[in-house]
Amino acid sequence: MKASLNTQIFIAVIASLLCGLTLQQIDIDSSVYKKTIFVCGIIGNTFVDLLKMILIPLVFTSITVGVAHLRHHHNMHQIWKTTLVFFLFTSSIAVFLGLGASNLFHLGAGLDIHLFDTELQKFNTQSLTLQEFTSHFFHSLFINPLAAMVHGDILAVVIFALFLGIALIVLAEKAQTILNMTEELLAIIMLIVNWIMKVAPIGIFALLTKLVATQNIALLSTLAKFIVVVIGTTLFHGFVVLPLVLFAITRISPLFFFKGARESLITAFATSSSSATLPVTLRCAETHLKVDKNIAGFVVSLGATVNMDGTALYEAAAALFIANLTGIELNLLQQTIVCITAMLAAIGAPGIPSAGMVTMVMVLQSVGLPAEAIAILLPIDRLLDAVRTVVNVEGDMIGSLVVQKLTKLNQ
Template structure:
């Protein structure tokens, strides 16, 4: 009997966790373990690179075709408004949840600031004000499309593909040949994704083994309260808030959703990259959850760069955590600044592993916290990144189902 891809991915995830714990127990300095971790690193990197190879053409063709297939400008308007409305709502709920939990449990109080001394403070992030960040973010949306394609600037590619799709809608049959070409390009990309997914079980096993073998458990133990608060709120948002929104608005059973989305969620957990997971997310939404390809092709690629529930939740929690470490009490006004700054930072964060660490500097500086405090988060960031990426991807799939329902009702 042939084992399904979902089952293969699940079994490989379990084996990867077991192998990583075995490596950690044997000691990462052992020659055999070093070679095993190196091999896992090669396999994991190969899997992610293969996904990223098809990412740019997949995003470009899926959004352009998705928008063009809506045909009617009024239909496009409904999808656009519904999508943005859901993204803002879900991220706002995630940030509010993080602020409430952080104020209630107050993680970070009582921890020694000496931990900053031994942490790596070499973070490649530009020091910039909120106004500078907004200006840079808007400027990055509209750049030469060929430059964006060459540099894999996903957000700029999304914007150009969106405008191209609208032009194809307004032009009608006049540009039919271009639309057919884009549709065939999309079909080719999805065929290549199918080939790459045959390597998914091996890639996920390698990624998880490498992650658990290299994690610094001693530092993680000193930050246990913060980790518990972040994980608790992230899982609460992912397994209660988002499924509740899905059930109330789209009338879709959470059990049915998680069954259809499992493949993408496990891949997101292993890769910590919503962009690398995008091909799998699209496949789950269209084939397992039966989202209209024109809806999924518009909502999900846009969500992979602009809908970051897990990242927004983490950055809001981390800002209050750092404030507690520094002995600074943030008033309501300052926490409102954290709210809005975190939302913009999450929208601007690229869908790559630990991308939130770069935009975290902006969130801290918006309320006068030391940017150097990001260093204490480095030892635990990779672990937490796996969970928040999973929730980011879940939010994109939930959004596609909700938008489909709202458009049908209208």
Template structure:
């Protein structure tokens, strides 16, 4: 009998974990939950352990190697244009669906008064958020590395990569060191992925077994709306753009990306999934390391299609709950603020809830209403994170196709 591959093991483990989680829901299963928490936490911690050296080395070598191929300007422009386009499409889908289906109609904020009284959030204006975001980009690189501040790490790696480019051939050994660091990180990832079926199964079991399904009743319509539109973006829009630009079969892509998508769904973290995403892009899809090393880490930081769609839809949902009709100008503000918020959201579970306060405040909506979304955020986070990661991999394929076409054209 042919040995089951890693993708098959992950799929089998995920299905089994969901079934066991449903069976254990509402029952005394402290021992099983402890074991699941232990295994799941270990898996995520292992991924985070290798994430920082991988990201740092990948961006530095990616910038330097792209410059050697005289394609750095084209890669920059293509990457940012693709990310901005897909994020804007996601926001429009979220706003449009909320207008059509009106998930907040008929509900009242008063019914969530207790939850809102217990929720405390810092009120950030757009100017304050932008200032805080810029302040978080440029900081002591050693502090950023120690704290795992991914945005600051990306910024410093970009600067260091550009410095190596401008230094020409004066520091070849330093560049070799970063390239070897990336290769070693990828080797460690291969070891960690042997634990993926166990880690993903543990995370899904805990998620299904501990969620309070009763509180979801009044929010079902909104959950279905967000999940449906996110899947529309992930299964139709992004694969459609991939096919239109590169001609690659969407089914081929989904098959090669399964490992990363399952990990993103289970961990709800773009950053924790990044090592797996890099592995899928370079080994399964044959994306050049210098392309993937630039696009994927940058995408995990600024390319958050699923998060942008969710926050745009949630803003209109809260407005409907509050009985407020947002003007066209206010909706444009929501679009702009959502793009900035999605770019600034860290790739960790439920990170969108942090920046959601800014989106609500940008158009005068009560930030306290974010408490309404807290009970369902963790479940919705699984799907939107998978779409965020999918966008990073498709972006790397698109960028490689455009650069190769321009080089041969």
């Protein structure tokens, strides 16, 4: 009897941890280590590239069809409003958790910043003020949709898909042919997603093996307190706060949710990308969690672009960590500014190279912290990114369940 995809992925995770830990015991200059990491890199990158290959058409068709099927302006407005309120609510909780944990555990206090001179010397910061970030962000929303698709500007594709979906509602029967074609394209893309998922265990095994094998143990031990607190707080938000919100509003069991969302959460951890994981997330939301495909297409696709609880929490905690490390005490007003800026930065900045690093720099500069200090976080960012991406993706799926429940109650 063939094992289910969930079981195959679980076995791949366990095997990758064992292989990664074994590789850590091997000399990094040996041919075995180099060849294994090289092969894992090719396989893992190919899996991620397969997911990215269908990302843009999936986002475009799922949002267009989702919005068009809402049919009534009032219903669409209700879903849009509920989605944004939920995203803002959970992101606010995440930011306050990040700041609270940093204050409680005094992250960075007692560490000598000179320990990180090598990292600081290698890093060249890219400055971006809040005004520049805002200008870039809004400029990236409304651009040529074909150019957005070519360059992978997901948020711009989302905006155009929203407009197209609304136009299909207004034109109704006059545009039925276009709607039918879009529905058929979405069905084809979801079939391709199912094909890609057949090789997911292999891709996840390769990605996690390389992640575990290439971690710098010495640096991890130096920053152990920061890593443990940030991961612990992020997991608390993901495995306590969000499930409680889900249960309080929908009465859906956290056990049922995690069982249905497992494929997506493991893929998110392996790829460290909400966008790359989107095809899997949509599949889980619609197939396993029984979210209406139109609501899932809208909420999950939008969330993969703008809803980043884990990122917001991390950037708030990292700002206080760097403040303590450099001996700068942030007052209540400055911490409030960090909260607001971290929430804005978590939305992302499409079209800006190295957007994640740029937005982290923006958070630091908002309260006068040295932007160069971000170099300290770069060597451990891959590990932390994997964890916060899991929570980002989880928030999108929980959001779709909450929106479905609230909008049905009010219809």
